[in-house]
Amino acid sequence: MTKILFVCLGNICRSPMAEFVFKDMVKKRGIEKEFYIESAGTSSEEVGNPVHYGTRKKLQQVGISVDGKYARKITKEDYNKFDYIIGMEEHNISSILRIVGNDIEGKVSRLLDYSNNPRDIADPWYTHNFDITYEDIVEGCEFLLRKLGY
Numbered sequence: 001m002t003k004i005l006f007v008c009l010g011n012i013c014r015s016p017m018a019e020f021v022f023k024d025m026v027k028k029r030g031i032e033k034e035f036y037i038e039s040a041g042t043s044s045e046e047v048g049n050p051v052h053y054g055t056r057k058k059l060q061q062v063g064i065s066v067d068g069k070y071a072r073k074i075t076k077e078d079y080n081k082f083d084y085i086i087g088m089e090e091h092n093i094s095s096i097l098r099i100v101g102n103d104i105e106g107k108v109s110r111l112l113d114y115s116n117n118p119r120d121i122a123d124p125w126y127t128h129n130f131d132i133t134y135e136d137i138v139e140g141c142e143f144l145l146r147k148l149g150y
């Protein structure tokens with residue numbers, strides 16, 4: 001089983017979107033039993049809060065529910081628990097490393113580093129555009145699945 005933790009700053013916009021998009025992709029391919037997928041934030045700011053309305057609404061449009069997800073913060077223990085710890089942007093990566101310590105097993109990466117056009121995921125907190133973030137995340141998740149051999 002491959003264990004993946006998607007990470008952003010607050011765990012209310014981007015990383016829950018990646019979590020539920022990736023869960024939907026593996027379910028549609030009938031390979032959900034091969035994966036354990038979660039998301040977390042690097043900040044305590046939104047801990048316990050539900051998924052942001054923009055992410056919730058965008059995923060609703062494509063038939064994906066985020067019910068039951070509440071923001072949590074990444075912990076040092078997550079480094080041992082997960083095989084892949086995937087940030088949304090460069091800044092997340094340094095925040096993740098501050099929390100988990102040195103990435104001695106090479107588990108930490110940025111989602112769109114798996115794509116043909118490595119870049120940060122567009123941050124809807126600033127763009128207010130959840131459509132572009134969704135497209136970025138789908139692109140990243142598709143390339144990630146391919147890297148994992150699916």
Ligand code: 4NP
Pocket residue numbers: 008009010011012013014015045046125
């Ligand atoms: P997320 O979005 O990191 O994609 O969940 C944000 C959530 C909260 C803040 C910024 C981005 N904030 O500044 O509180």
